[in-house]
Amino acid sequence: MARTAYHHGDLSQQAHQQALATLREQGDGAISLRALARQLGVSAPALYRHYADRESLLAELAISGFQALRQRLLAVNQQDSRKALIGIGLAYVAFARDEPNLYRLMFGGRVLPRGAHPRLDQAGLAAFQVLEDTVANGQQRGYLKAAPLSLLTAAAWSLVHGLSQLTIDGHLPGPDSEPQLAAGITALLLDGSVERTTNKEPSP
């Protein structure tokens, strides 16, 4: 253990991890730089070597959250358009359910306003892009209505985002019935977006 007194060596990473743990357990309001430093056995100002201020730390957490969400969405099988869209919806809601406090931080709006952290905005966009690509894909295959892409995407996003929020805030029936709820709701929107004549996927 080359843990010399000075030069912790891994402070940036460990601070991130510890803050993430606190966030998960107690929400972003519970994250303070002083407490964090205490937990890491380090003086508070040391953290300022790695994070400009408290908000920057939170932004970093949110960024890695968006990256994780993006990975989940990318992992969805894209072969069948219909299954892909439902799969994206399920993956999205599953992420929110698994990481409620992280999700709240990412989309809270209050804590991390748009525009203040360019890398954060970018990470959010990158995750959103996967959803939009999936919709565009479905549309190109003639599977979705000819409505403007932005409209279809906004609808899909609103739906999964709203469902996520309502779920993690306990407004909807227990989490046991929630996955099929998500699937059912997504299907509901989908069937509305399907051209009547083209409700079969062209085989690859």
Added chain:
Amino acid sequence: MARTAYHHGDLSQQAHQQALATLREQGDGAISLRALARQLGVSAPALYRHYADRESLLAELAISGFQALRQRLLAVNQQDSRKALIGIGLAYVAFARDEPNLYRLMFGGRVLPRGAHPRLDQAGLAAFQVLEDTVANGQQRGYLKAAPLSLLTAAAWSLVHGLSQLTIDGHLPGPDSEPQLAAGITALLLDGSVERTTNKEPSP
């Protein structure tokens, strides 16, 4: 002005109003009992005559928020089922856009957890009820699919809630194009929920 030194006479109400003003301008995080008392020219402990603690005050604000939302939803014309559903969606999103910080408090989840304030939960339910009634109404008139009411309602709610959140957090295109976006999205969900054979409203 019977504003005697003691006995402010209207402290409860004025505290509510002042707190609401602060909430609107700066969000719930900016509400503190001490600052509030200062603004009202009253000692801080005086507020404890009217509110058990800070959180109770926030709960009161959220309650009146739900009441206001409910009124807006009740004001929607219910004659035509399709128009009613779209109207509810528009009214809902308009409320969020007009009162972003209040809306965040009502649905933040972090600040006011479900179950802690019975009257708050009740007020939330009462607002939700209007939406559910509208959906049930549409279904009874044979206008909506025979899917479970809870599913249809959850879908509608998720959609408008998600759209509201994304809108007030600036994730969607400018607020200028937003009303037609809301209408378009709601219609998208609706057309998916419409039985193909019954897309005309029985005339009254």
Added chain:
DNA sequence: TGTACATCAGTGAACGCGCGTTCACTGATGTAC
């Protein structure tokens, strides 16, 4: 109509707390020659 008294709605002072951030500093590391 007057009065004793309970109750209500305020006050001022204080407790105890933790926070973000800055400052001048020191010890460790890496690099040029």
Added chain:
DNA sequence: TGTACATCAGTGAACGCGCGTTCACTGATGTAC
């Protein structure tokens, strides 16, 4: 291979702040008789 020196990553102390809440209290109001 050794050494001067810049740079990096920490330290401890302190500033200044505002907060929620409790305490023992006092002044005003309302009510029973």
